[in-house]
Amino acid sequence: MxxxxxxxxxxxxxxxxxxxxxxxxxxxxxxxxxLLAGMESAGVTGIVNMGASWRDxxxxxxxxxxxxxxxxxxxxxPDHVGELNEEKLARLCELCRRPETVAVGEIGLxxxxxxxxxxxxxxxxxxxxxxAKEADLPVNIHSREAAQDTFDLMKAEHAGTTGGIIHCFSxxxxxxxxxxxxxxxxxxxxxxxxxxxxxxxxxxxxxPLDRIVVETDCPYLAxxxxxxxxxxxxxxxxxxxxxxRIRGIEACEVEAVTYANARKVYRLxx
Ligand code: NI
Numbered sequence: 001m002x003x004x005x006x007x008x009x010x011x012x013x014x015x016x017x018x019x020x021x022x023x024x025x026x027x028x029x030x031x032x033x034x035l036l037a038g039m040e041s042a043g044v045t046g047i048v049n050m051g052a053s054w055r056d057x058x059x060x061x062x063x064x065x066x067x068x069x070x071x072x073x074x075x076x077x078p079d080h081v082g083e084l085n086e087e088k089l090a091r092l093c094e095l096c097r098r099p100e101t102v103a104v105g106e107i108g109l110x111x112x113x114x115x116x117x118x119x120x121x122x123x124x125x126x127x128x129x130x131x132a133k134e135a136d137l138p139v140n141i142h143s144r145e146a147a148q149d150t151f152d153l154m155k156a157e158h159a160g161t162t163g164g165i166i167h168c169f170s171x172x173x174x175x176x177x178x179x180x181x182x183x184x185x186x187x188x189x190x191x192x193x194x195x196x197x198x199x200x201x202x203x204x205x206x207x208p209l210d211r212i213v214v215e216t217d218c219p220y221l222a223x224x225x226x227x228x229x230x231x232x233x234x235x236x237x238x239x240x241x242x243x244x245r246i247r248g249i250e251a252c253e254v255e256a257v258t259y260a261n262a263r264k265v266y267r268l269x270x
Contacts (some may be wrong), residue, residue, distance in 0.1 A: 014043025016240070017262035018100060018233040019187055020106070020167050020215035023070070024059035027219035027230050030111045035232060036067055043203035044233040046071055046262060050106045050140060052077035054088060054159050057095065064100035071266065072098075073105040073140050075132075079115040081124040084180060089127065096135035102266040104132035105140025107232045109153075112145040122153060129157045132164075138265055139164035140266060141184075147171035151178065160184065165265060168217055172199060173206040180211045185265050186216040192230060204246045209254065214239050 023032060035103040039047065047070045051057035060072035067146070069253050074095040095101050102227040107128040109121050132139045136263050139162060143150035160183030169176055176186050186207045192200045214236050216222075222231035237251070240258065244251040 014237070015259045016044045016233065016236050017046035017213070017259045018044060018216050018218075019048055019165055019213045019262050019266070021049050021218050022052065022056065022188070022220075022232060023047070023049050023218070024056055025219050034233075036063075036070065039233060040069055042234055044236065046259075046266075046268070047071070047233055048073055048102060048140070048266060050077075051075045052106060053080040053239055054083045057092070061098070061100055061132075062097060071102040071268075072100045073103040074101050075103075075105040075107040075128055075140070076124065077106050077142055078108055078110040078121045078125065079113055081110070081120055082116050084124050089131070092128070093131055093135065096131065096137055101137070102268065103138050103140050103164065104128055104135070105164070106142040107139060108142035108144075109146035109150050110142060110144045111149075118149070122149065125150075125153060126157055129154070129201060132162050133158065136162060136268070138162050140187075141166045142168070144170065147175055151175065154179075155182065158182075163265060165215075166211055167215060169203055170199060170223070173202040175213075176203045176207050180207060185211050185215050185261060187211050188243060189215045189217050189239060190221040190227070190235070193223035193238055194227065195224070201246055204243050209247065209249075209257050210261060212243065212254075212258055214258050214263065 049060040049063050050073045064072040074092050152263045163183045165185045165187045166179050169186050191197045192204050216231050218231035222229050223235050241251045244254045
């Protein structure tokens with residue numbers, strides 16, 4: 001009887017891991033604490049808050065200290081690499097050794113916004129990849145309109161040594177499988193629920209389930225029917241249901257496997 005009850009409870013209890021969020025964003029200034037305090041009872045029992053600008057890196061650490069289920073990533077987004085210098089890189093290396101820090105991210109290349117020169121973006125991407133390798137931390141990769149350069153640099157520099165997540169994957173299913181071969185996980189978020197998101201749906205179908213993690217990138221990229229509104233980890237069941245529909249399997253299976261994948265890639269069970 002007890003076992004049966006426990007089985008039922010397990011089916012009801014959601015276990016969701018948001019592998020990429022920005023809860024320090026000003027979009028959450030009004031209700032951040034209220035929202036985060038309700039996460040665990042809503043089934044969201046793991047969140048990794050990303051670094052993007054320097055301020056985000058520091059604020060992620062503060063959030064991670066405050067909420068035991070929230071972890072920090074330390075890294076500078078390609079749009080903000082102009083903020084980096086030797087001193088800040090040394091500080092990032094220091095943060096990588098803290099118990100709150102589970103990854104280096106988000107780092108990569110962005111040729112869409114093109115806020116910094118490609119040369120500068122590549123230089124700091126490589127240096128942050130090396131930092132991750134030295135700290136033995138997984139990476140969280142941002143790549144926009146820069147698929148080939150990102151892949152080439154990662155293959156040359158990293159070749160899957162520390163592993164990590166390719167966030168908001170947008171190039172092609174074929175490229176996603178190349179990253180899987182290198183040992184990476186593919187982050188699937190709200191875009192998979194958009195009607196016109198052909199590539200993301202192909203990716204969600206083609207990548208083995210044991211290589212998929214879910215993410216929000218909140219406050220951005222809210223899934224349908226909330227598209228355009230503020231996103232949060234509470235909307236992740238919509239992403240999980242979309243992946244399940246595309247693959248023709250149960251949502252609870254997607255939820256359980258992506259949860260385990262997230263803990264594995266961020267090495268939370270070691
Ligand atoms: Ni992001």
